[in-house]
Amino acid sequence: xxxxxxxxxxxxxxxxxxxxxxxxxxxQQGKRTAIICKSLFGKAHTVMAEGGAAAAMxxxxxxxxxxxxxxxxxxxxxxxxxWRMAELHAKEAPxxxxxxxxxxALFDRTKDGKISQRNFGGHEYPRLxxxxxxxxxxxxxxxxxxxxxxxxxxxxxxxxxxxxxKVFAECTVTRLLKDGDAVSGAFGYWRENGRFVLFxxxxxxxxxxxxxxxxxxxxxxxxxxxxxxxxxxxxxxxxINMEFIQFHxxxxxxxxxxxxxLVTESVRGxxxxxxxxxxxxxxxxxxPEVFKDKYATTEEEADRWYTDQAGNRRPPExxxxxxxxxxxxxxxxxxxxxxxxxxxxxxxxxxPAAEITRRLPxxxxxxxxxxxxxxxxxxxxxxxxxxxxxxxxEVDADTGAASVPGLFAAGEVSGGMHGSNRLGGxxxxxxxxxxxxxxxxxxxxxxxxxxxxxxxxxxVEAAKAEALAPLERSGENPYVVHQELQRTMNELVGIIxxxxxxxxxxxxxxxxxxxxxxxxATGSRIYxxxxxxxxxxxxxxxxxxxxxxxxxxREESRGGHTRDDFPGMSPEWRRRLLSCALGPDGSVTVEExxxxxxxxxxxxxxxxxxxxxxxxxxxxxxxDALVKE
Amino acid sequence: xxxxxxxxxxxxxGGEGRLEDFTVEVNDGEVVLDIIHRLQATQAPDLAVRWNxxxxxxxxCSMEINGKPRLGCMTRMSTFAEDETITVTPMRAFPVIKDLxxxxxxxxxxxxxxxxxxxxxxxxxxxxxxxxxxxxxSQEFRKCxxxxxxxxxxHVIRDHEENKxxxxxxxxxxxxxxxxxxxxDVADRKDAAQEEHGLGYCNITKCxxxxxxxxxxITDNALIPMKERVVDRRYDPLVWLGNKIFxxxxxxx
Ligand SMILES: Cc1cc2nc3c(=O)[nH]c(=O)nc-3n(C[C@H](O)[C@H](O)[C@H](O)COP(=O)(O)OP(=O)(O)OC[C@H]3O[C@@H](n4cnc5c(N)ncnc54)[C@H](O)[C@@H]3O)c2cc1C
Ligand code: SF4
Ligand code: SF4
Ligand code: FES
Numbered sequence: 001x002x003x004x005x006x007x008x009x010x011x012x013x014x015x016x017x018x019x020x021x022x023x024x025x026x027x028q029q030g031k032r033t034a035i036i037c038k039s040l041f042g043k044a045h046t047v048m049a050e051g052g053a054a055a056a057m058x059x060x061x062x063x064x065x066x067x068x069x070x071x072x073x074x075x076x077x078x079x080x081x082x083w084r085m086a087e088l089h090a091k092e093a094p095x096x097x098x099x100x101x102x103x104x105a106l107f108d109r110t111k112d113g114k115i116s117q118r119n120f121g122g123h124e125y126p127r128l129x130x131x132x133x134x135x136x137x138x139x140x141x142x143x144x145x146x147x148x149x150x151x152x153x154x155x156x157x158x159x160x161x162x163x164x165x166k167v168f169a170e171c172t173v174t175r176l177l178k179d180g181d182a183v184s185g186a187f188g189y190w191r192e193n194g195r196f197v198l199f200x201x202x203x204x205x206x207x208x209x210x211x212x213x214x215x216x217x218x219x220x221x222x223x224x225x226x227x228x229x230x231x232x233x234x235x236x237x238x239x240i241n242m243e244f245i246q247f248h249x250x251x252x253x254x255x256x257x258x259x260x261x262l263v264t265e266s267v268r269g270x271x272x273x274x275x276x277x278x279x280x281x282x283x284x285x286x287x288p289e290v291f292k293d294k295y296a297t298t299e300e301e302a303d304r305w306y307t308d309q310a311g312n313r314r315p316p317e318x319x320x321x322x323x324x325x326x327x328x329x330x331x332x333x334x335x336x337x338x339x340x341x342x343x344x345x346x347x348x349x350x351x352p353a354a355e356i357t358r359r360l361p362x363x364x365x366x367x368x369x370x371x372x373x374x375x376x377x378x379x380x381x382x383x384x385x386x387x388x389x390x391x392x393x394e395v396d397a398d399t400g401a402a403s404v405p406g407l408f409a410a411g412e413v414s415g416g417m418h419g420s421n422r423l424g425g426x427x428x429x430x431x432x433x434x435x436x437x438x439x440x441x442x443x444x445x446x447x448x449x450x451x452x453x454x455x456x457x458x459x460v461e462a463a464k465a466e467a468l469a470p471l472e473r474s475g476e477n478p479y480v481v482h483q484e485l486q487r488t489m490n491e492l493v494g495i496i497x498x499x500x501x502x503x504x505x506x507x508x509x510x511x512x513x514x515x516x517x518x519x520x521a522t523g524s525r526i527y528x529x530x531x532x533x534x535x536x537x538x539x540x541x542x543x544x545x546x547x548x549x550x551x552x553x554r555e556e557s558r559g560g561h562t563r564d565d566f567p568g569m570s571p572e573w574r575r576r577l578l579s580c581a582l583g584p585d586g587s588v589t590v591e592e593x594x595x596x597x598x599x600x601x602x603x604x605x606x607x608x609x610x611x612x613x614x615x616x617x618x619x620x621x622x623x624d625a626l627v628k629e
Numbered sequence: 630x631x632x633x634x635x636x637x638x639x640x641x642x643g644g645e646g647r648l649e650d651f652t653v654e655v656n657d658g659e660v661v662l663d664i665i666h667r668l669q670a671t672q673a674p675d676l677a678v679r680w681n682x683x684x685x686x687x688x689x690c691s692m693e694i695n696g697k698p699r700l701g702c703m704t705r706m707s708t709f710a711e712d713e714t715i716t717v718t719p720m721r722a723f724p725v726i727k728d729l730x731x732x733x734x735x736x737x738x739x740x741x742x743x744x745x746x747x748x749x750x751x752x753x754x755x756x757x758x759x760x761x762x763x764x765x766x767s768q769e770f771r772k773c774x775x776x777x778x779x780x781x782x783x784h785v786i787r788d789h790e791e792n793k794x795x796x797x798x799x800x801x802x803x804x805x806x807x808x809x810x811x812x813x814d815v816a817d818r819k820d821a822a823q824e825e826h827g828l829g830y831c832n833i834t835k836c837x838x839x840x841x842x843x844x845x846x847i848t849d850n851a852l853i854p855m856k857e858r859v860v861d862r863r864y865d866p867l868v869w870l871g872n873k874i875f876x877x878x879x880x881x882x
Contacts, residue, residue: 102748528674
């Protein structure tokens, strides 16, 4: 059968915030751009984001600026972040948010008519631009409508709406293609009819999001099978920081079928408090040393903070997510959990009912409809859920370029920006800032090419055979293999980790890899979920192997990586990044890389007292020398 | 806590299909989409269904449950009796691709026919100033998760394929209203709403409003006010009638 073929300058895989912003940029720079996504247009995971997009616009507190945002981001990531990315992000986020407004977004407003900003964990000032608790929907719709606006422009100009930017929805990419070292295209299938499609393109931007579907309890959707992470590995790129996974402290715990679904952090940002079965606001017992002077030590002070932020310290419920998730985990383990195995999150005793339904409409809706709980009258029960992967494709901060020529990555699939732990709200802004940069990077790369890389026909044949294999054999049910993988990762490489368990997980993943090669899919090629899952297994298993191998090597606890057997944070380890690649035998190899030192003007934004909690004596000596100059 | 439910699910592809019977386990707190997933994992691995968020936020899992358009992920099993047979079929107004998955390209086509947000040329990003009260009207419509169930039930197109070219459907008529009420939109949308997008076809039956999972008052807050804005220039008897109905029921509250 002939394969459907398309030629583009830039192919963007993913139609979430990062992918759409990248595609818009590439098209605005005159490149013929394709957007490919597994779901319908406008349904990507970004749509689920609730709380907001962090940008130091200073609309609510004029003391805010990019330097404060930069500091908060580095602190949140425990200083493991790619500081150049954190810098670009903090500087450019406001422009990216304002741009959305010029494309039709309607954020909630301040009294003087500006974009309103809300408090969130780890952010010193109210910083999250938001629309109630459906900010992701606003963002995706605005970007979607911007793509449509560009198509209307092309229709007027060229008589063809899809001449310069076209969406290939419900289309899944299974392989990247190369010509020598460089990217030459992408291969995939249409979900609707199972037919194959080939994109011939010199530049590919990965914007495929995360990996949560390797875990049982997750806030992520079926799309999060780590496709982009795996495609990058298979194409020869490197993944960094894969051991760092964010377990969001507040997922729903009941009923079982919705376990893991997110309860937005805005509940706490707007006044909600965490309590154990004894009614105690336990977060006061879990303020870590490094944050001691920034958080309130009494309930009175914490409560005053909501109205007077200058004179009081923040409530400890708003500590970075990794701290809160571990605290909840400890409370439950100590037998002080709620009846359904979580802890209580209460906003009902803190805000009037009308205020709750106005500020948190979709949370109200979600609990009412899915759990029969009225959050204006009673507390919610919540517990940690696998939410976000900090690790991903190693990229150049300024252009989003991966080590493979022609390959770019942005959004959750890229790594570095968030270090060992992402602050809430920093993802949506990350998508905009680095989506735009990756789109521009890809456009510039295409401009600089002398010859267009060619698609190798034998690679296309191989991709075809790989994709058809599950349909051609009768083997194990892919759903069974998937469920075992999810249980393995959840139980053995979850929120708290130890050496023996990770080793056990690696063995299990090895065996599952073999089984996955023999799963069979029944039925036709038309919209066949069993077949699709059989193909996704390769990606989930590769990603899980990266996570487990890196987690085993990193012998310290930091951010989204907690080792029971190495509970402390080590300044030595802060300088070391773990980088995963694919070995010749198809298994993952991990190497150490040195984290480059922070630029002088950036490191001077911090006090020595703070740096000494994270840095080696040698680094501190360098800092002292710098300050003396 | 757990029981066996009877399900009848539409199966088929390429224009042909039939209802297939299943007996399937149901546990505490589950929704219809969970049961469809259980069927996939245990009895029908190739059963096609769309879904993403499983929390009523993405609008992917629209289906008809016992003949009513619903989100599969927000329809709790506890709303049915244990001995009831639950029939699940695809949305009726759109062509079936396979099983519960329909071809919704009609909606994307219509989206592209509505002229985009048109701000004044002299306002720069960052300079927008709007009061909360002025954005709230359009914000209500921007809650739309594009489940397309309103378009699916609207009688103008539900069983009238021939009306599809001339009628944008409630979702996109509401989009016109949203832009028309946007404090910074300067395009004139009134004539086009009537002439090109078929606002006149709507006879305010409110079926769209009834199915909207986001509880957007599509008819009262978007379509009727839009008709009123059009009527500034034209005479439309339905608006006059609609107004009366609207006011009267309003007064009762
Ligand atoms: C419930 C929830 C709430 C959140 N709230 C917030 C918040 O308030 N603030 C914040 O900053 N962050 C939040 N986050 C995190 C943030 O939403 C995500 O990290 C972010 O949206 C990821 O965006 P993305 O553009 O990288 O990818 P996504 O939006 O996930 O898009 C991925 C795209 O890639 C496509 N794709 C994947 N694989 C393939 C393939 N093989 N072939 C073709 N296409 C493919 C998918 O179809 C999809 O279009 C939240 C996350 C969740 C789960
Ligand atoms: S109110 Fe108008 S748009 Fe809505 S269902 Fe009735 S006729 Fe269709
Ligand atoms: S208006 Fe309501 S029913 Fe219509 S598409 Fe949007 S969310 Fe669905
Ligand atoms: S799966 Fe998203 S609305 Fe049902």
